[in-house]
Amino acid sequence: MSMDAKRRQTLAEELYRALRDAAPVDPISERHPEMGIDDAYDISGRFLQLRMDNDGERVIGRKIGITAKAVQRMLDVDQPDYGWLTDAMWVPHGAAITIAGTMIAPRVEGEIAFVLADDLAGPGVSEADVLAATDFVAPCFEIVDSRIRDWKIRITDTIADNASCGMFMIGPRAVSPFDLDLSTCGMVFELNGEITATGAGAAALGASPLTTVAWLANAFGARGESLKAGEVILSGSLVPLQPVKVGDVARIHVGGLGDLSIRFA
Template sequence: MSNQIIHRVQHLRELLKHAEATMQSISPLTELYPDLTVEDAYQVQLGAIEQKVQDGQRIVGKKIGLTSAAMQKLLGVDQPDYGHLLDSMAVSNKGTISLNRLFQPKVEGEIAFVLCKDLSGPFVTIEDVLEATDYIAPALEIVDSRITDWKITLTDTVADNASSGLFVIGEERFSLKDIDFPSIKMNLLKNGEVINTGYGSDVLGHPAKCVAWLANKLSQYNVELKAGEVILSGALSAAVAAEKGDQFTAEFSHIGKVEVTFK
């Protein structure tokens, strides 16, 4: 990287770090640097995560975003993106989340893959993912953005750790045996009312295809998916804004449900 790009990447890391520390959202990064590339944005993310690990946090998995055709069209992209999951982001099933720790949270229902083997790209297939998966579980991802009013482009969200916030994994573990992933149905409920519905086929046709994409993408950065990591494979339906007192439940055919409350 040139000195100019190194300086830019460092500046954006500092801006996002300050936003997080002060709970004050910031303008889109692409307004400050209109020519910011996706590769630069990943360097912002990777450096920020590296700093958090040095500060004592632990990487426990990865998340995949922009897996639906609708979201890709909205941001004008033709591929997903990814972010890191840290131990500080985990919330227990049926737990309570204080809105004070979030900017503008939205909730998504997803299928979590927990690995029993490492996965290293660039030639990982759906079959490889299934073989490397210990179990799956229902999950909620609470996406969040340090960018004011969610005015994001692909590069903004990538730099901001793929607009990550928190995540919740159900306690029950489900074997992959006899699971037809594309036909899994998910209802997302807000305060007991079904808000939207999605299917496993809504994320690149198969949730494991999303995990394979991630393993192959990470190989560009000499990173691999590790045994024991949680991989959130992408939202099966649209994200729904969370407000004080809201309870969210994601109910999945075959793999149970997971829930969380905001206070």
């Protein structure tokens, strides 16, 4: 790592305040160009620790970001990133999200969520291992938000900022991954009744959401950690991010997985 621990802690506290106050900070990568990927993940871990220590949040899963080739090119990276899901980030099905005071510049993603039946320990985890370890998949929304002003992010900014994760909602229909071709399964995204994008599972790394979950297991495996049974894994957006404002209703329809909608208040 190229930043000292004190600086990393200060930046984690800055992001934590930005989250709690819904007030963005200037891009960290501009102020600290020395910040590397390792530093950024360390800051993300400290940011999470503050949420657990100060507010009693607990980890219930993980998210994978930057899974679209186009977004990877935009951020000049060749792999995804990850962040943490806590119980406080979970939005019950049917609830509205109040933007004022809780979010800065929210954007919605349509994804497929995995709930694991077994631990997944990399390295060497394949798509087949992910299939075997998955309890069920369900349609889900991830509402991303950047604590960095105007989403002016480089890869290290978003990693430090918990992969820009905000909140998530899981759909009511659970399906065994054995009953679905996750590579061709279609995703229709509607905003206020208008179709804004469609995609399919292969938008995830040009392969499948199974591939992104395998990547996550192997990324944690490289540091001796594993994905845990019961965790929720958000496998990455299958459509471009959609900015939302108060009054918007977003809806996804996923082939074989049904529908889910979310309202912003």
